[in-house]
Each structure stands twice: as structure tokens, then as C-alpha cells.
Amino acid sequence: MEKALKRYAPIFVLPTFLAFVIGFILPFLQGLYLSFCKFTTVENAQWVGISNYIAAIKDTSFTDSFTFTLMFTVVSILAINVIAFALALLLTQKLAGTNIFRTIFFMPNLIGGIVLGYIWQILINCILSITAQPLLALNKPAGYWGLIILMCWQQIGYMMIIYIAGLQNVPEDLIEAAFIDGAGKWDALWRIKIPMVMSSITICVFLTLTNSFKLFDQNLALTGGDPNHTTEMLALNIFQTFYARSGMQWKGYGQAKAVIFCALVILISMLQLRATRSREVQQ
Amino acid sequence: MxxxxxxxxxxxxxxxxxxxxxxxxxxxxxxxxxxxxxxxxxxxxxxxxxxxxxxxFENYINAIGSKGFLSSLTFSLFITLTSVAAILICCSMCAWYITRVNGKLSQILYYLFVFSMVVPFQMVMFTLSQTADRLKLNTPWNIWVIYLGFGAGLAVFMFCGFVKSIPVEVEEAAMIDGCNPLQTFFLIDIHILKPTMISVGILEAMWVWNDYLLPTLVLDIKKYKTIPMLIQYFRGSYGKVEMGPMMASIMLTVIPIIIVYLAGQKYIIKGVAAGAVKG
Known part of the structure; x- marks a missing residue:
């Protein structure tokens, strides 16, 4: 069969492959090259060596946005996964109305980041003005917690679905056997359920990690980096470097930042996958 | 008790x-x-x-009547439909080929696709928009090529996972009965892959419909705006934002999503769970 199939390779593989070259491989390689250049368009690039990288690392707005992104990512991973897992546990207990709850908690996930950002901007600004505090545009802590709440609102439902699927795969008799052997509810949770859904935990932590780290739309719509770029995350910082400034040097800096960003995302997600994968148990 | x-x-x-x-x-x-x-x-x-x-419904009438809302809706719908259709057909074929034909090429392709899933969009955004301009892929009519290219990673990855679970014997039987590979794929495998098609289709549709940055950079913003671009533009361009029509347009973009979700939630929730297991 393989032989017959090979003759059809152009029909099967070529359309996707060509689009993949145009949409990913070419821009990726070009981006890598341009990070060592000074340019305003792809045509007028001049080689400048690693000076873009040095400028990017020295740029305090970049390092500040890195710290901000890191603080945001850690808190949002914890909050989202703990709450989503708790909800999944509750919703696998055969309570009344489980399906309705599942439907409602998942719903915000379908709304796009820009729209979500504005919904919460309106809501948070109302709360802030009623309690006589500065609005989002001038209030960094509110911007930070607003982003976290927004991220939780959007992602908890999605992760909950994954955890529910994981929990439903834990064999009933395993838990019954544990109860017969004298285990309590907490033992069953910590010693059986959590180890058995470790693969779901790997996926959910991976997804929340990459989603939080790469967050852009929500950041743009909710705070736009205000006040004074202090709530700017890495992706938004890179975008601003590219498009909000004029001058030959900025696009090169932006591209260098993007390469660093890309390397960070790959590195952190690999580390995370390795750390949680090693705890998974085979059924 | x-x-x-x-x-x-x-x-x-x-x-x-x-x-x-x-x-x-x-x-x-x-x-x-x-x-x-x-x-x-x-x-x-x-x-x-x-x-x-x-x-x-005054605000709603204003929002719908305002310049650009209906055309944005049409562009968003058109882009989502064409992109998702292209992704489903092309990527399922590609995934079938690289799972069934073992070799260096298949392996390299597979890892490239997986790699592309992790790379953040900011890495390629500038060069991608320039490439799109040069190849004249910067209109709503053919932006699906870009979406196919950038969305191929997830789709191929998910399809590969499912194709592996289809018994080869079914396909071999079809080939012996005289089907060529194209017929085998379109008469046999596509039916077995239907649930996966729905899952992948939903995930990709959610992405394309809500995507803001890619169309902003690729399309000419003066001529074409998708719904997320319109909402962002609405906020950014006026001195004083008219809150009524603004909230009405938010609702007008949210309500269809909620209706689609309530109608197809069985598939959507299944799709999310399935996508995660394979991911």
C-alpha cells in the first residue's frame, strides 16, 4: 500500500506543505535571520550581528514585561488549575444539574480575547469607580488582578472539561477497593485520583502555561499596558516595539525580542512537560 | 446516606x-x-x-446600521468558513499520508508541525505579514492560505493521533478491491474520521473567528475588518466612545457564539476533551 500511496504524495501532502512553508517555515527562518539585521521591510535588511539582542536585553521595558509575565503566569496557572480541578471533582459527584453547570462554566471560553477584555474593562472600571479608586488606566494592581480574573474566567471551563474527562477514566473499582482497604475520601483523592489523572494535569498545566505566557489579545483590550507600560506582557511589548515606534533600529530589536520570547516559550514548556510527565502513571 | x-x-x-x-x-x-x-x-x-x-433596541439598530458592521460580519464568516474547510480537507489528507507512509520525510514533517504549535505568533508576525503582502494573500478571499499554513500544526497533529487508531486492513481491503489512494481516503477514511473532523473543525473555527492579531497585520485595515478588528477599532478611534452601540455590538458578536454553542455543545465539549487527550 505504501508504494501506491507514495505516487500520490503530491496530492496528499503538497497543499498543506506549501501553505505551511508560506505560513510558517519561511516567516520563521526569515524572522530568525532578520533578528540579526537592521530593517524596516524584508528587502532593506542590513546585517548588524548580535547588537539587536544586546539592545533587547538592555531594554528595561522588556525585562520589566518579562517579570510581569512571569508573575502573571505563575498565579494564573495555580488559580486556574486548582479551581478547575475542584469544579471537575464536584461535577463528577452526580450532583443535580451537572450538565447545566458544565455548560455555563465553559461558555466564556468561546468568546474572543478582544471582546472578553472589553467586557471586563467595563465591569472592573465600574467597580473601581464605585469604590472611589483610580480606574484601570491608572491602576497597576487592578490591571494585574483584572488580567488574572479574566484569564480564570476564560480558561477554567476549558481545563475543567479536560479534568472531567480524566476523572471519568479513573476506574470505579479502584476507588471502591481503596475504600474497602480503609482509605478515607482524602486518601482516595491524593493517592488515587490525582496520580491517575496526572496526564490531564500535564496537559492542563501545559495549556495554561503557554496560553498565559503568550497572552496578547486580552492584555491589549483590558489594560493596553496602562498605566505607562507597567501591565505590558511580553507579547504586547514585542508588538509595541514593532509597530508603535518609528526608526530603523526598532524592528530589529523587536525581532530579537521575539526570538528570545520564542526560545523562552519552548524552553519553559519543555521543562514543564519533563517535570510533570515523569510523575504520570501508566494504567 | x-x-x-x-x-x-x-x-x-x-x-x-x-x-x-x-x-x-x-x-x-x-x-x-x-x-x-x-x-x-x-x-x-x-x-x-x-x-x-x-x-x-435602539443601540442594536445603530450598531447594525453603523458603517462596517454587516460587512465585518460577512468577512469574519467567510474567512472562518474557508479557512476551516481548507484546514480540514488538506490537513486530514496530509496527516493520513504521513502516518501511513513511514520514512524520513514523514518524520521530519511531523516534528515540524509539532514544533510550529509551540512557536508564539510574535516570532513570525512581521515576516508573515510581509510574505502575505508579497504573495497577494492579503485579502479576505485568500487569507485562508495563511490560516492553513499557521493552523496546520494542531490539525495535522490531532488527525495523526486518530489515523493511527484506524486499522490498516480496512484500507488494504479497499485497495485490493481496486480503489486508488484518493478513493480509499475519500470513500473510506473520511467517514471514520468524521468525529475527529468535527472536533478539529470546532477548535480551529474558534481560533479563526476570534483571532485578532493575524488579520490585523495581514489585511488592509482600511478596506477589510473582521469582527474582533471592528471592536478594537471602535474603541481606539473615537475621542468619546459611544457606549450604547459599543455594548450592543459586543452582544451581537457574543449572542451567535452562545447560540452555536448551546446547539452544538455536545460536540464542542467532546472536541475539547478529545483534542486534549491527543495533545
Whole structure:
């Protein structure tokens, strides 16, 4: 069969492959090259060596946005996964109305980041003005917690679905056997359920990690980096470097930042996958 | 046994309150979008519209009548449909080929696709928009090529996972009966892959429909705006934002999504769970 199939390779593989070259491989390689250049368009690039990288690392707005992104990512991973897992546990207990709850908690996930950002901007600004505090545009802590709440609102439902699927795969008799052997509810949770859904935990932590780290739309719509770029995350910082400034040097800096960003995302997600994968148990 | 029942009731009540809080932001936008422009302010944002402030559907009529809303809706729909169709057909074929034909090429391709899933969009955004300009892929009619290229990673990856579970014997039998590979794929495999098609289709449709940055950079913003671009533009370009029509347009983009979701939630939730297991 393989032989017959090979003759059809152009029909099967070529359309996707060509689009993949145009949409990913070419821009990726070009981006890598341009990070060592000074340019305003792809045509007028001049080689400048690693000076873009040095400028990017020295740029305090970049390092500040890195710290901000890191603080945001850690808190949002914890909050989202703990709450989503708790909800999944509750919703696998055969309570009344489980399906309705599942439907409602998942719903915000379908709304796009820009729209979500504005919904919460309106809501948070109302709360802030009623309690006589500065609005989002001038209030960094509110911007930070607003982003976290927004991220939780959007992602908890999605992760909950994954955890529910994981929990439903834990064999009933395993838990019954544990109860017969004298285990309590907490033992069953910590010693059986959590180890058995470790693969779901790997996926959910991976997804929340990459989603939080790469967050852009929500950041743009909710705070736009205000006040004074202090709530700017890495992706938004890179975008601003590219498009909000004029001058030959900025696009090169932006591209260098993007390469660093890309390397960070790959590195952190690999580390995370390795750390949680090693705890998974085979059924 | 009795104790368990009552604690179940307590949890149901707690969950009900949580669920009400969960949908509150959407309802808040909904009832504020029904108020008169002069009655929308931060102090009364939490009160329901009363006869004095009730504006009926005026804001909605303004939003739909405003320049660009209907054309944005059409562009968004068209881009989502063409991109998802292209991704489903091309990527399932590609995934079938690289799972069935073992070799260096298949392996390299597979890892490239997986790699592309992790790379953040900012890495390629500038060069991608330049490439799109040069190849004239910068209109709503052919932006699907870009979406196919950038979305191929997830789709191929998910399809590969499912193709592996299809027994080869079925395909071999079809080949012996005289099918060529194209016929085998389109007459046999595509039916077995249908549930996966729905899952992948939903995930990709959610992405394309809500995507903001890619169309902003690729399309000419003066001529074409998708829905997320329109909402962002709405906020950014006026000195004073008219809150009424703004909230009405938010609702007009949210309501269709909720209807589609409620109608197809069985598939959507299954798709998410399936996508995660393979991911």
C-alpha cells in the first residue's frame, strides 16, 4: 500500500506543505535571520550581528514585561488549575444539574480575547469607580488582578472539561477497593485520583502555561499596558516595539525580542512537560 | 446516606451561585446595551434598565446600521468558513499520508508541525505579514492560505493521533478491491474520521473567528475588518466612545457564539476533551 500511496504524495501532502512553508517555515527562518539585521521591510535588511539582542536585553521595558509575565503566569496557572480541578471533582459527584453547570462554566471560553477584555474593562472600571479608586488606566494592581480574573474566567471551563474527562477514566473499582482497604475520601483523592489523572494535569498545566505566557489579545483590550507600560506582557511589548515606534533600529530589536520570547516559550514548556510527565502513571 | 444528600444540596446551591456570578458579566453588558446612551454611566452600571432609561433596541439598530458592521460580519464568516474547510480537507489528507507512509520525510514533517504549535505568533508576525503582502494573500478571499499554513500544526497533529487508531486492513481491503489512494481516503477514511473532523473543525473555527492579531497585520485595515478588528477599532478611534452601540455590538458578536454553542455543545465539549487527550 505504501508504494501506491507514495505516487500520490503530491496530492496528499503538497497543499498543506506549501501553505505551511508560506505560513510558517519561511516567516520563521526569515524572522530568525532578520533578528540579526537592521530593517524596516524584508528587502532593506542590513546585517548588524548580535547588537539587536544586546539592545533587547538592555531594554528595561522588556525585562520589566518579562517579570510581569512571569508573575502573571505563575498565579494564573495555580488559580486556574486548582479551581478547575475542584469544579471537575464536584461535577463528577452526580450532583443535580451537572450538565447545566458544565455548560455555563465553559461558555466564556468561546468568546474572543478582544471582546472578553472589553467586557471586563467595563465591569472592573465600574467597580473601581464605585469604590472611589483610580480606574484601570491608572491602576497597576487592578490591571494585574483584572488580567488574572479574566484569564480564570476564560480558561477554567476549558481545563475543567479536560479534568472531567480524566476523572471519568479513573476506574470505579479502584476507588471502591481503596475504600474497602480503609482509605478515607482524602486518601482516595491524593493517592488515587490525582496520580491517575496526572496526564490531564500535564496537559492542563501545559495549556495554561503557554496560553498565559503568550497572552496578547486580552492584555491589549483590558489594560493596553496602562498605566505607562507597567501591565505590558511580553507579547504586547514585542508588538509595541514593532509597530508603535518609528526608526530603523526598532524592528530589529523587536525581532530579537521575539526570538528570545520564542526560545523562552519552548524552553519553559519543555521543562514543564519533563517535570510533570515523569510523575504520570501508566494504567 | 442522609448526610451525603444534604451536603450534595449545599454544593448544588454553592455551584448555582457561582454559575450565576459566572454569567453575570455577559448579562451586565446585555442590560446596559438596552439603556439609553445618557443613562449608561459607571454609577448605575449595576442597575437594571427602568422605563425611564430603557432604550429598546435602539443601540442594536445603530450598531447594525453603523458603517462596517454587516460587512465585518460577512468577512469574519467567510474567512472562518474557508479557512476551516481548507484546514480540514488538506490537513486530514496530509496527516493520513504521513502516518501511513513511514520514512524520513514523514518524520521530519511531523516534528515540524509539532514544533510550529509551540512557536508564539510574535516570532513570525512581521515576516508573515510581509510574505502575505508579497504573495497577494492579503485579502479576505485568500487569507485562508495563511490560516492553513499557521493552523496546520494542531490539525495535522490531532488527525495523526486518530489515523493511527484506524486499522490498516480496512484500507488494504479497499485497495485490493481496486480503489486508488484518493478513493480509499475519500470513500473510506473520511467517514471514520468524521468525529475527529468535527472536533478539529470546532477548535480551529474558534481560533479563526476570534483571532485578532493575524488579520490585523495581514489585511488592509482600511478596506477589510473582521469582527474582533471592528471592536478594537471602535474603541481606539473615537475621542468619546459611544457606549450604547459599543455594548450592543459586543452582544451581537457574543449572542451567535452562545447560540452555536448551546446547539452544538455536545460536540464542542467532546472536541475539547478529545483534542486534549491527543495533545
Amino acid at each position: 442522609k448526610k451525603r444528600k444534604s451536603s450534595g444540596l449545599v454544593w448544588t446551591i454553592i455551584l448555582t451561585i457561582a454559575a450565576l456570578l459566572w454569567v453575570y458579566p455577559i448579562f451586565m453588558i446585555l442590560f446596559n446595551s438596552l439603556k439609553k446612551e445618557s443613562a449608561i454611566n459607571t454609577a448605575s452600571a449595576f442597575s437594571l434598565p427602568v422605563p425611564d432609561t430603557f432604550a429598546g
